[in-house]
Structure formats: C-alpha cells, structure tokens
Amino acid sequence: xxxxxxxxxxxxKVTKIxxxxxxxxxxLTALEDVSLNIRSGEFVSIVGASGCGKSTLLRIIxxxxxxxIGEVRKDGETIKGTDEKRGLVFQDHSLYPWxxxxxxxxxxxxxxxRYKEKKEYAGQLLEMVGLSGFSKSYPSQLSGGMSQRIALxxxxxxxxxxxxxxEPLGALDAFTxxxxxxxxxxxxxxxxxxxxxxxxxxxxxxxxxxxxVVMTPRPGRIVDEFDxxxxxxxxxxxxxxxxxxxxxxxxxxxAHEQSIGYYI
Amino acid sequence: xxxRSDHINLTTKxxxxxxxxxxxxxxxxxxRVIAALPIVAAVLHLLEYNYYPNYRLNTCTEVxxxxxxxxxxxxxxxxxxxxxxxxxYGYIYHKAAFYxxxxxxxTAYDFATLKTGKLALPYFPWVDSILNAMIDDxxxxxxxxxxxxxxxFNGYFKGVVAGLICGIGAGWSRKISYxxxxxxxxxxxxxxxxxxxxxxxxxxxLFQGAAFIIALGxxxxxxxxxxxxxxxxxxxxxEAAETLGxxxxxxxFRVAIPAAMPNIFAGLTQGMSVACLxxxxxxMMGVESGLGWYVNWQKSWAAFAKMYGALIxxxxxxxxxxxxxxxxxxxxxxxxxx
Ligand SMILES: Nc1ncnc2c1ncn2[C@@H]1O[C@H](COP(=O)(O)OP(=O)(O)OP(=O)(O)O)[C@@H](O)[C@H]1O
Ligand SMILES: [Mg+2]
Numbered sequence: 267x268x269x270x271x272x273x274x275x276x277x278x279k280v281t282k283i284x285x286x287x288x289x290x291x292x293x294l295t296a297l298e299d300v301s302l303n304i305r306s307g308e309f310v311s312i313v314g315a316s317g318c319g320k321s322t323l324l325r326i327i328x329x330x331x332x333x334x335i336g337e338v339r340k341d342g343e344t345i346k347g348t349d350e351k352r353g354l355v356f357q358d359h360s361l362y363p364w365x366x367x368x369x370x371x372x373x374x375x376x377x378x379x380r381y382k383e384k385k386e387y388a389g390q391l392l393e394m395v396g397l398s399g400f401s402k403s404y405p406s407q408l409s410g411g412m413s414q415r416i417a418l419x420x421x422x423x424x425x426x427x428x429x430x431x432x433e434p435l436g437a438l439d440a441f442t443x444x445x446x447x448x449x450x451x452x453x454x455x456x457x458x459x460x461x462x463x464x465x466x467x468x469x470x471x472x473x474x475x476x477x478x479v480v481m482t483p484r485p486g487r488i489v490d491e492f493d494x495x496x497x498x499x500x501x502x503x504x505x506x507x508x509x510x511x512x513x514x515x516x517x518x519x520x521a522h523e524q525s526i527g528y529y530i
Numbered sequence: 531x532x533x534r535s536d537h538i539n540l541t542t543k544x545x546x547x548x549x550x551x552x553x554x555x556x557x558x559x560x561x562r563v564i565a566a567l568p569i570v571a572a573v574l575h576l577l578e579y580n581y582y583p584n585y586r587l588n589t590c591t592e593v594x595x596x597x598x599x600x601x602x603x604x605x606x607x608x609x610x611x612x613x614x615x616x617x618x619y620g621y622i623y624h625k626a627a628f629y630x631x632x633x634x635x636x637t638a639y640d641f642a643t644l645k646t647g648k649l650a651l652p653y654f655p656w657v658d659s660i661l662n663a664m665i666d667d668x669x670x671x672x673x674x675x676x677x678x679x680x681x682x683f684n685g686y687f688k689g690v691v692a693g694l695i696c697g698i699g700a701g702w703s704r705k706i707s708y709x710x711x712x713x714x715x716x717x718x719x720x721x722x723x724x725x726x727x728x729x730x731x732x733x734x735x736l737f738q739g740a741a742f743i744i745a746l747g748x749x750x751x752x753x754x755x756x757x758x759x760x761x762x763x764x765x766x767x768x769e770a771a772e773t774l775g776x777x778x779x780x781x782x783f784r785v786a787i788p789a790a791m792p793n794i795f796a797g798l799t800q801g802m803s804v805a806c807l808x809x810x811x812x813x814m815m816g817v818e819s820g821l822g823w824y825v826n827w828q829k830s831w832a833a834f835a836k837m838y839g840a841l842i843x844x845x846x847x848x849x850x851x852x853x854x855x856x857x858x859x860x861x862x863x864x865x866x867x868x
Contacts, residue, residue: 328769328773329772329773330769330772330773348769348772348773348775349773349775350773350774350775352773353773353774354769354770354773356766356769356770358766360764360766360767360769360770362767362785362788362789363865363866364788364789364791364865365788365865366865373771373774373776373784374774374775374776376784377771377774377775377776377777377780377784378775404865406865406866406867420770420774421773421774424774424775
C-alpha cells in the first residue's frame with residue numbers, strides 16, 4: 267500500500283452564511299473566519315454547543331457545501347465537490363435498508379469499479395469490527411451499534427485519506443459507545459486515515475483524539491485547541507485525562523458566559 | 531411438563547407445545563371439533579343435493595357432486611395432515627369458520643334455486659348448471675381468457691413503463707416534474723374509461739385503442755407514487771452515495787429507485803386494479819372479444835348460467851394476476867421489516 271502522507275486538510279478563513287426563506291430576516295452566519303490545519307493521519311475532534319456550525323464545517327470539507335468566503339484544501343488542492351477520498355459518516359448510520367450488510371459495505375467499491383480488486387479488504391474490515399457473520403443480514407436486523415460499525419467500514423472501504431465523522435456515536439448507549447470508541451482507534455491505526463470527529467462528548471474527544479478543537483456558536487468560531495499528550499490506550503480515570511476534561515469544560519463554560527445558548 | 535435443565539434450548543415447535551401444554555382436554559377437543567365443521571357442512575350439503583327432491587322440472591348432474599367432492603377431499607386431507615403438522619392445524623383451525631359458512635351459503639343457494647325455486651330462473655341458475663355451462667363452453671371461455679390477458683398486459687406494461695419513466699423522472703428532476711406533474715394532475719382526475727367512446731371512434735384498431743385506455747389508467751397511479759417515492763428519499767442516502775464516489779447515474783439507479791420501491795409497488799398494485807376495471811369496461815363497450823365481451827354477449831341471449839360462469843372466471847383470473855404481482859412484490863421488498 268502506498269503510504270504517502272495524503273490527508274492533509276487546510277481550512278483557511280472559512281465563513282459560511284446561510285440565506286433564510288424570508289428575505290427580510292437577517293442571514294445566518296453558521297461559521298465565521300474559521301481556520302484550522304490538520305496533519306496527515308492526525309485524529310482531531312471538534313467539540314462545541316449545538317448550532318455552532320460543526321456539521322456545516324464537516325459538510326464543507328466533504329464537498330457537500332461550499333464556503334461563502336475562504337477555502338478548504340486537501341493536500342494543497344482546493345476542495346470542489348465530493349470525492350471518495352473524503353469519507354463521511356452520519357449520526358444516523360444511513361445504511362441502505364434494501365441492501366444486505368455486505369452490499370452496503372461494498373457499495374463504494376462497486377461505484378468505483380473496484381469490487382473485484384478490493385472485496386478481500388472489505389471482508390477484512392468486516393472481520394475487524396466483528397461482524398463477518400452478518401454479511402447476509404439486512405440493516406433492519408442489526409442493533410444500533412452494529413449498524414454504526416457497518417457505516418464506519420462502508421466509509422473506510424474506499425480507503426479515504428480523510429474520514430469525517432459527524433457524531434457517529436451520538437445515538438448509542440454508553441457501553442456500546444465505549445466499545446465502538448476502541449473499534450474506531452483500531453480502524454484509525456489500521457487505515458492511517460486522517461480522522462475528524464465531531465462530538466458532544468468531551469470524554470470521547472479526549473479518549474480518541476490527538477487534538478481537541480473547541481468551537482462556540484453565534485457565529486460559529488474556533489476558540490481554543492488542546493493537544494492531548496497521552497499515549498493510547500487512554501485511561502479515563504487518569505489524572506491527566508481528568509485535567510484535560512476540566513480544562514475543556516471550563517473553556518466551554520467560559521464560552522457560555524460570553525454568549526447565550528445552551529450546551530450539552 | 532418437560533424437565534428443565536440449566537440451559538433452555540427449544541425449537542419453535544417445542545415452544546408451541548410447551549405453551550399449549552396447559553390447555554385442558556375439553557378445550558383441545560372443542561378446537562378439533564371446530565376444525566372438522568367444514569367437513570360436516572360439506573357432507574350435509576351433498577346429502578341435501580342428492581336426496582332432497584328437485585323443484586318441478588329442475589334437473590341436475592353429477593358435476594356438482596364432483597366439485598363439492600373435490601373440495602371435501604382436499605379439506606379432509608388437510609385435516610388428517612393437521613394431526614402431524616401444527617402449521618397445517620393452525621391454518622385450517624383459522625379458516626374452519628369461513629369454510630363452514632361458505633358451505634352453508636352454497637347449501638342455502640342450492641336450496642333456494644334447484645330445490646324450491648324460490649329464486650327463479652333464468653336469473654338465478656343453480657351452481658351445477660353454471661358449472662355445466664362453463665364446461666360446455668370451455669373452448670370459447672379459454673379463448674376469452676387469453677384475449678383478455680393479452681389486452682390486459684399489453685395495456686398494463688405500456689402504462690407501467692410510461693408511468694415509471696415519468697414518475698421517477700419527475701421525482702428526480704425539477705425540470706421534468708415542472709412538465710409532468712400538471713399533466714398527471716389533470717389527466718389523473720378523469721377516469722380513463724371516460725375516453726372510451728372517443729377512442730372507439732378514433733382509434734385505428736379497437737385493440738390498440740383499448741390498450742391505450744388501460745395504459746392511461748395505469749400510467750397515472752404509477753407516475754404519482756413513483757414520483758412521491760423518489761422525492762421522499764432521505765437526503766443522507768444521496769450524500770452517503772456521493773461521498774462514496776457514486777456518479778449521478780449510480781445514485782439514480784442504485785439509491786433513488788431502490789429506495790422508492792415500496793412506493794412504486796403501491797403504484798403497480800393500484801395500477802393493476804385500475805387495469806382490470808378498465809379492461810372489463812373496454813371489452814363491454816367495444817372490443818369484440820374477451821371475458822367482458824362474453825359476459826355482455828351471453829346476457830343478451832339471456833344465457834345467465836354462462837354469464838355467471840364468465841364472472842367466476844374473471845374473478846379467478848384477476849385473483850391469480852394480483853397474487854403473482856404480490857409474490858414479486860414480497861420478493862423485491864423482502865428487506866422490509868414485516
Ligand atoms: N442548509 C442550511 N440552510 C440554512 N441554515 C442552515 C443550513 N444548515 C445549517 N444551518 C444553520 O447553521 C447553523 C449551524 O448548523 P450546524 O448543523 O452546522 O450545527 P452543529 O454544530 O452541527 O449543531 P448540532 O450539534 O446540533 O449538530 C444552525 O443554526 C443551522 O440552523
Ligand atoms: Mg451537527
């Protein structure tokens with residue numbers, strides 16, 4: 267496999283303004299002057315209150331939205347439209363209910379005409395998340411956690427340089443969540459993709475990522491970043507972990523005092 | 531009771547038995563008797579048919595005996611099988627009341643026509659004479675079935691193809707829906723059989739004309755449901771496909787259309803009932819063949835036994851057609867939760 271250091275993301279002074287249905291109402295600034303550089307193969311999490319533009323930022327990187335001002339580059343090239351090299355996983359797994367697990371996982375390979383060449387890899391990924399016994403099942407027969415694991419490998423099977431994760435574990439219970447967090451670390455180590463994760467869960471961000479980015483709403487901005495200097499696997503009760511948590515929560519609360527809104 | 535070990539490993543069959551173990555003997559006996567009621571009713575009907583004297587000059591044949599006899603033997607076979615298969619037992623126990631009442635109704639009808647003449651000829655022929663009329667005229671009837679089916683499917687397929695193209699197109703692209711939707715709305719408001727008199731005058735061949743009318747009637751529901759189906763596809767399905775490197779055509783054929791399948795099948799089923807209805811009307815109003823025409827033709831000769839025979843055949847034909855469609859639907863939509 268070519269181990270080139272693809273997957274570098276540069277977000278440069280991105281502002282996103284949404285228009286409203288009613289022409290007289292002020293437009294909505296979802297992101298204001300957001301800049302962020304992500305190294306190739308890095309695991310970065312974004313935390314922030316609801317409505318601070320996290321999803322919008324992710325969708326811009328995916329190529330599903332275009333920035334109003336500024337630009338986003340991947341490996342030096344300006345992003346235009348979607349590309350299988352930038353995978354995306356949604357909070358609701360969005361698996362295709364009419365396809366079996368296997369057909370869901372290999373969907374992208376068939377789109378790219380690389381099914382024959384890569385189906386073994388798809389099988390390996392399925393095995394890694396412990397679901398090879400379910401390849402003939404339909405999504406309606408899977409639990410939420412299983413579905414989300416399938417959604418993860420569906421996005422990884424095309425070997426994206428960057429995997430964009432929009433609260434993929436948000437709808438899961440605490441146990442399943444912790445379980446999949448470990449799966450996610452395994453997948454990251456295996457694939458060496460750049461990971462950009464959005465989450466409401468500060469613990470999850472610290473547990474998983476090398477860097478945590480804090481955003482605040484109205485308008486959506488990056489207010490701080492924390493490098494998490496702990497080795498994997500991380501201990502949630504470790505004093506350093508607790509320290510990071512306090513710092514980040516404080517930052518979120520600080521943000522709270524600056525503007526009005528609610529935080530989860 | 532079964533002895534319970536630490537691990538409980540039961541087949542569904544054993545679980546059923548376990549749950550039913552508490553049923554008293556009296557209850558089980560009662561269920562058995564209920565399941566046997568259709569046999570009793572059929573035997574009573576045969577006795578009535580063979581030993582109660584006919585009204586005046588009414589005559590009847592062995593054909594009806596054979597007909598009821600076959601039904602009786604089939605049910606009796608299932609009843610015997612039910613001692614060995616819980617599934618069969620469940621089915622016949624469920625259906626027993628219905629079949630019993632059906633037999634009683636046949637008995638009552640036979641009694642009111644053949645035996646007492648309370649319902650008089652020529653409008654109310656007894657079932658035996660209907661069966662005989664069907665057998666006598668079987669070649670003609672078979673011919674009519676073929677003609678009807680050819681016309682039905684000719685119109686149906688044209689309508690389905692046109693409907694799918696328009697509906698999926700309109701659901702997919704605003705430009706197409708801009709043109710298709712108003713047309714569908716206006717044409718759909720008028721039952722397509724309304725155009726029959728015009729088509730009879732204008733069409734080069736009545737067959738083609740009738741096929742057109744059927745197609746038109748099918749086109750509307752198929753267009754509307756497939757359009758709604760494609761429009762209702764969740765945005766995330768498209769976005770997921772896009773980020774997986776799927777091109778526009780791939781998204782249309784591998785995401786939009788499969789996702790809309792439940793809706794599309796609703797349209798296909800609706801379209802089939804419209805097609806059946808339109809077929810019969812078209813055959814009665816101009817096309818000189820097929821079951822609808824046969825019904826009308828026999829009516830004009832006051833051959834009511836033949837007419838009823840054809841009605842029964844129409845009924846059976848449509849039930850089979852819809853049954854086949856349902857099987858296809860179940861197969862295609864097997865991913866749906868039931
Ligand atoms: N397509 C759109 N048109 C108009 N407004 C939009 C659109 N997409 C997002 N917004 C608005 O932009 C703001 C940011 O939305 P976004 O979904 O990015 O927030 P978020 O941080 O992901 O929130 P959450 O944590 O609840 O998912 C919100 O106020 C939202 O209403
Ligand atoms: Mg969001």
